[in-house]
Amino acid sequence: MSTSIIQVNELSKTYRLGGLGLRSFIEDLKSSAKKFGVPVKENANSQRFKALDKVSFDIEEGEVVGIIGRNGAGKSTLLKILSRITEPSSGSARYTGRVASLLEVGTGFHGEMTGRENIFLNGSLYGLTRKEIASKVDSIIEFAQINEFIDTPVKRYSSGMFVRLAFAVATHLEPEILIIDEVLAVGDVDFQKRCISKMGEINKSGKTILIVSHNMATIGSFCTRCILIDKGRIIHDGSVDEGISKYLTLGRSGSQLGYWERKPKIQSPASSNQYSQIKSIEMLDNSNTRTHLLKCGMPFSILLELNILIETNYLDIGVAINRHDGIQMSVSINSWEGSSKKFFIGNHKLKITFPKIPFFSGNYTLSAWTKESTNHLNDDGVQHALSFEIIDHNFNGHIFDFSAHTHAGCILESSWSKC
């Protein structure tokens, strides 16, 4: 007997592309005829899409596993199969104990019924008995902070109250395995914090959690393991940091590393009232060659190519560096450094030089934006245009012991003296 609480074995899910109609019906007939041994010619054009392709992994009890990947990578399909909403096309999965899967907040709530009635209904939807729910109803109401409205029909609730109640029920289900899909992105900041701490509590009591999110901050701070899925296959299973950094560099081939360029076919064209457009962003090391690998403590620069569409005297340009978990580590703006905000129509190249990069090793992304000061909206912006890696900790010629400094975000230059 293995100690795994979830075992997934070569799980695949295939979808057929295209609409359902007479043509697909004929194909269905052909494939059923084939099952009965009738030889038929298969249509070579029938397009199939493998949402999951022989995915296997084991999850031990008590692990918090973050499942990440780009849109359409197969994350949701995996969760749907594990939640028993749909069946795999081949392969198998087994788990021990009860699964509560929160693919959406507030599923099955009925507007005409009161909050209290909905707690019972929703709890029983997830397989709890009335007795079990009755023993938890008070703590659910307390967690949702809606005491005075609990006997009011939920259709009169504000959307915040509704979400709080739904989430409160969900977190009190006490399943052995909790599956969450992006639902942390609800409620106000304070409620989100309580949700995260509640999740931590659930996990401390030895429960297993599977979480799908695009928020790397959640994944990075919360998970003990990370599974990265791309095109239906697992391409990383293990360390969270490594998984996140692989996720951020997905789909970027070698030549694209350290360089971003506007692709007119993909990005929307400039609007008529737009002052500027970022054409390309390039990262250079101290010898002015393009790179995506930087050394902590060494100089680097960013080459920004702008296309000015309307002459302006007030153009703010900013570049920001974000850590892999989404936290913005630094921002630099032209006007702060006394650089001119006046630009004539045409192409402009700007070089932004940083004498010393103060961040620890890890994965980072670079974003850039422009803003016309008389106009309150951002003029142009490219989020996470390129990602780069900081590879070692050589700061002032000193090589750090990595493990001792993992909590720090950056190193401020400082001078030390005895006095």
Place this chain on the structure above:
Amino acid sequence: MPDSKETIITANRTCLDLELNDFFKYRDLLYLLIRRDIVTSYKQTILGPLWVVIQALMGSAVFTIIFGNIAGLSTDGHPAFLFYLCGMIGWQYFGGVLGIGSHSLQSNVALFAKVYFPRLIPPIGQSISSLLNFSIQLLVFFLALVIYNQNSPDSSIELSFSLILLPALIIQTAVLGLGLGFIISAMSVKYRDLARISGLFTQFIMYASPVIYPVSEIPEKYQEYMALNPLTFIIESYRLILLGNSTASNLTFAVPSIASTIIIFLIGLILYNKTQRTYVDFV
């Protein structure tokens, strides 16, 4: 309480795996859904359950005028209004359950796509909660019966002990309606063509069943064909139980009716269950 039950998810399970253990485990959900339906059924209406009463009375009145008085169809010796009311009550419950069954996968997709629970619970729950309307209509029938008996004491209708068979008859009505509904629901998930004609189909069954006419009205040589329709026995049995006699509530009609009800239900159950496993991929 830790639950150490192991769940296995595999492709292509046998179609006989009906997840009945789970059904039992979720019985509280069934109870709560029925309660929800009943509590919320007359919300935001002024006349509330009166609509159910009006529906039955109007329906029977129209039938009495058109089929009884104008077309002059026989009512097997029963007072026309009671005859139509009785047939209507049985038919409307059947039709209601058929509707519930044939929309069960389609109308619950928002729920079924987000959380797992036995997919049989919502349609079965709704079939049970629609007994509320059935009971109200039954009450209307008994009131009409009392009024009739007072007005014509010579030919008064006495209720017999056969009334204790009514629950069994209701169960057969529901099982047949659900079975047929499940087949329609399962078969119209991928291709909605069947859903297009299901209204027409329901009307067709009504006229093929002795709702507005008694079986005795059919020439004897065709009566054996009537026996093939499981509803013939069901509707005629409502008349036997509620009005005291019927031409077609006997073994000749009962055996094929009960047997086909069971077969249709099993086919429906298997198709429904097989379809629900992956149907969210198509809807």
